[in-house]
Amino acid sequence: MTRYLAGAAIALTLASPALAQRDAPVTARVDKLESEMRAVQRKVFPGGAGMMVEPQIAPSAPTPVEAAGVPASGAITDLTARVTSLEQQLASMTGQIEQNEYRLRQLEGQFADYRKATDAKLAAPPAASPAAPVGGPDVTVPEAPEPAGTPASGAAVAKPSSGDAAEDGYVYGFRLWEAKRYGEAVTALKKVVADFPKHRRASYAQNLIGRAYLDDGKPSLASIAFYDNYKKFPDGERAPDSLYYLGSALVKLDKAADACKVYGELTDVYGATISAKMKADVARARIAAKCK
Known part of the structure; x- marks a missing residue:
């Protein structure tokens, strides 16, 4: 320009x-x-010196310079x-x-209110019950020992050692998630995000934290994890996935209207880059949530 x-x-x-x-x-x-x-x-590329928006109109063919005195x-x-x-x-x-900024501010405000309400519920003391677990929502309750001869569900999960600590940490968390050891997977993945926020796997790890919570029947925690991935790593490779699964978590929380807003945000922000499969998944999710 x-x-x-x-x-x-x-x-x-x-x-x-x-x-x-x-x-x-x-x-x-x-x-x-x-x-x-x-x-x-400066607004579109904050801190991005040298990045210019190319004009969408091309200059016309050069016009010969007219002689002095010619109109x-x-x-x-x-x-x-x-x-x-x-x-x-x-x-x-x-x-x-x-x-776009107004729509994002609206989404942030709505989610901040929802997150505050969720934190208040989690902080409230549990109702008296002999079966109630002690500790926060991330504490894994020990399971009853399995009968002799039954394959142990808590079999050791191999830790990779490639020399890339961020990659190894994510792969280990992924293996724990695959083994359905969700509490351990969340702990391992949180460490990746905290220790390597600039690594490409940070976006993967934060998204998988949400998946682990969702699969563990904790949609409230899952929704926070997914939103944090979109907010902290909007250019991360798993940011679109997190918006999609955030919609799924909100549906589980009976917040279909909010889920529809999230699906709209996903389409507006990443519609040109997401895969055809995800576009089809979003379309089906919008129908299931009865989005207008």
């Missing part, structure tokens, strides 16, 4: 003095457009039209950004 506008400015300086006087309003619009576009770029109204008209198109594109882009 900056290169395009700079080129337009150079073309203007090559015109006659009379043309320079007549294009003063256009030059002012170009300066204003440059300033606004830089502001949008240049055609060149000014062409440039004015191109600048007007850029202004319209900028306005559309800015409006879309504002809509």
